[in-house]
Amino acid sequence: MGFYVRFWGTRGSIPTPGRTTHRYGGNTSCVEIRFDDALFILDGGTGLRELGVDLMRRPQHPVVAHMLFSHMHWDHIQGFPFFTPAYVPQNTFTIYGATSGDRRFHQLLSGQMRSEYFPVDFSALHSHIVPSDLGELSARTLDGVLVRCFVQRHPGGSFAYSLEKNGHRVVYATDNEIDLTLPDPSVVQRDLLAPRAIPSEFIEFCRGADLLICDGQYTEAEYPSKVGWGHPRATTVVDAAVQAAVKQLAIFHHDPMQSDDDIEQKIGDCRSRARRLGSDCLIFAAREGVELRLDTPLTP
Amino acid sequence: MLPSQDDHADHMTEEQLVPLLPVQVYARPHVLQQIRGPLSPQIIELRGDQLIIGRNPDVDIRIPSAALSRHHLRLDKYQGGYRAVDLDSSNGFFLNEIRVSSAALRDGDTIQLGNAVFVYHEGK
Ligand SMILES: [Zn+2]
Ligand SMILES: [Zn+2]
Numbered sequence: 001m002g003f004y005v006r007f008w009g010t011r012g013s014i015p016t017p018g019r020t021t022h023r024y025g026g027n028t029s030c031v032e033i034r035f036d037d038a039l040f041i042l043d044g045g046t047g048l049r050e051l052g053v054d055l056m057r058r059p060q061h062p063v064v065a066h067m068l069f070s071h072m073h074w075d076h077i078q079g080f081p082f083f084t085p086a087y088v089p090q091n092t093f094t095i096y097g098a099t100s101g102d103r104r105f106h107q108l109l110s111g112q113m114r115s116e117y118f119p120v121d122f123s124a125l126h127s128h129i130v131p132s133d134l135g136e137l138s139a140r141t142l143d144g145v146l147v148r149c150f151v152q153r154h155p156g157g158s159f160a161y162s163l164e165k166n167g168h169r170v171v172y173a174t175d176n177e178i179d180l181t182l183p184d185p186s187v188v189q190r191d192l193l194a195p196r197a198i199p200s201e202f203i204e205f206c207r208g209a210d211l212l213i214c215d216g217q218y219t220e221a222e223y224p225s226k227v228g229w230g231h232p233r234a235t236t237v238v239d240a241a242v243q244a245a246v247k248q249l250a251i252f253h254h255d256p257m258q259s260d261d262d263i264e265q266k267i268g269d270c271r272s273r274a275r276r277l278g279s280d281c282l283i284f285a286a287r288e289g290v291e292l293r294l295d296t297p298l299t300p
Numbered sequence: 301m302l303p304s305q306d307d308h309a310d311h312m313t314e315e316q317l318v319p320l321l322p323v324q325v326y327a328r329p330h331v332l333q334q335i336r337g338p339l340s341p342q343i344i345e346l347r348g349d350q351l352i353i354g355r356n357p358d359v360d361i362r363i364p365s366a367a368l369s370r371h372h373l374r375l376d377k378y379q380g381g382y383r384a385v386d387l388d389s390s391n392g393f394f395l396n397e398i399r400v401s402s403a404a405l406r407d408g409d410t411i412q413l414g415n416a417v418f419v420y421h422e423g424k
Contacts, residue, residue, distance in 0.1 A: 004401060023406045248398075282398060289383070289404030290395065298399050300391060300412070 003168050005211060006032040006291035009047020012175075012217050012231065012253035013075050020259035025288025028075035029174055029253060031213060035165045038143035039065040042161065042172045047288065048079030055085050062090035063127075066142050069097030070174050071158035072108040081113050081120065091127035094142075097159070100133045134159065150205045152176040154230040162205060168295050171206050171246070174215040174253050178202065178232040178240060179223065188236075192220060195277060196239040206244035210294040213286060214240065216251035219266050231255075238270045242279040247298060250286040330382060330405075330423040337416030338365045344418075346382060351375040353413060354387075367391055367414025378404055381422060384411065 009027030016026040028045030037060075041051065044067065055063050063085045070076055085091050098105035110122040139148045150160040153176060160173035179185070181199050188196060206212050216234030218226055223233045234251050241249040251270060254263055267285045274281050282298060329347060334340040344361055351360040356370035369389035375382045385402040386393035394412040395403050403409075407422040 006402075023408075284396070284398050287403075290400055291402045292399070293386075293401035296392065296399065296401075300394065 001036050002034075002293055003036075003165065003170075003210075003295040004032075004034045004291055004293050005170055005213070006034075007047070007250075007286050007288055008032060008051045009043075009045045009079070010252055010254060010286040010288055011045075011075075012215070012255055014256050015046045016256045020261075023260040023287065024254060024263050024285055027288055028078065029070070030079060031172060031286075033163055033170060033172075035143075035145050035163070035168075038145050038165075039063070040142075040145070040163060041065050041067045043068075043070055043076045043174070044078070044080040044083065045075050046079045046082075049082040049084075052079075052083040052085050056088075062088070062092065064092045065094075066147075067093050067095045068147070068159075068161050068172075069095070069105065069109075070152075070160070070172070071154065071156060072097065072105055073156070073175065076175070077109055077112060080109060081118050086125045086127045086129065089126040089128075092130065093127060094130040094132050096132050096134055098133055099137060100135050102133065106131045148205070150202065153178070153180050155228075158230075160202075160205065162209070166295070169209045170211045170213065170294060171209045172213045173202075173206070174213070175230055176215045176232065177228075177230050179236050180228070182236070188233075192235075193276065196236055198236075198240045198243050202240060203244045206240065206246055209244070209246045211248045211250060211292065212241050212244070212246040213250045213252050215253040216266070216270070217253050217255045219262075219269065222255065234266050234270050235273050238273045238281075238283065239277070241281050241283070242274060242277045246281060248282045248284070248292075250284060252286040254285065328423040331421045332361070332411070332418040333421060334363075334416060334418050337367075337414070338363055340416070346375060346423075349377040352387075363413070363416045365414055365416060368416060369414075372413050373411075375405075381405055382420075389413070 009030040011026055011028050015028055027047035029043040030045045030047030031042040032051055033040040113122040134149050137149050146164040148162040152158045152160050158175040162171045183197055187194050214237045215231050216237040217231035218233050263285045270283050274283055329345045332344040334342045352371050352374050353361040354370050354372040355368045371387045372389040373393055374385045374387055383404045391414045392399045396410050405420045409420040411418045
């Protein structure tokens, strides 16, 4: 029982195994969220494979989960064909990732298992896979958890999700180029240290969350050559977290070119920025294999 | 540049039979280096599939401090290293200053349990 968040994949774009990424991990986006007995899986990047192995070992069977997809880029769906629990007949997975009437999402999720790409057909997934949708993007309650979504700036679009129960809340916002939504982007050119006003809709969506898991792929130095690629400066995410007064910020979707040392440098820059902005928000790099419990005090 | 063919052409090189001796591999264990709190400094070698840290006399790694729970943290052998799991302790498990409930440990991680602080060193 309790409210848990566990990172199974925190890398952006493509898996990056190897010695230089050992600490933060090389698997792509996958986060497990548990509110008491309710299980949510956010994205199905390559981290989903290991989550599947772990779910098979747990005593709770059958496995019943809501799978919320941010969007259908490879690094968010590629683990799905390797998700062992999806092959077990007793299990049930309800899949969300598009508004009502939008069939593309389910076509793409199953399309990656066409024989040209993968040896096993989607029909071999013997679990009960229920294609659902996000309706008209209004809030809904799933297994007692209030789920809301938010449309983000990303090539092809992407959704952020907010999950809330008993006054505790986590926001998952990946593949989100917040820098392109700034009402006054010139402020960054004029002064890198100046506070960056973030659009109020996103701030209200994140307001007061116990944890904001947010795409923070690029450093200040990397971003200028990647404008329009769909990911923000990590430092801009700090401004969002500070303005929304979230308690903890997990920088997520690390760039495949970043080593563990690079990620630590990026997080150091984010923490300095938060301090300069007068915030005590706890900032860390989302790291594979780490689980947080969010209904306990955050400080000793 | 093409690789030199010298070695192939050189019939003067004497052939040697190198005996394959049994090689003994010394494994270096994973360790916790306690840097703060009662009993520090100390180096604790981690052996076994499961270890409990706490203040109770029956635990594997005992830290005599009221700031620790009786059974505070469990270390499980996991993928060649250890995974640390908070046992619903009162004061929590802080990994690199963030409160977590469990984590696969990595070289250089700082673990704080009450007033005891450890650094985890991966072995080989
Ligand atoms: Zn992505
Ligand atoms: Zn994307």
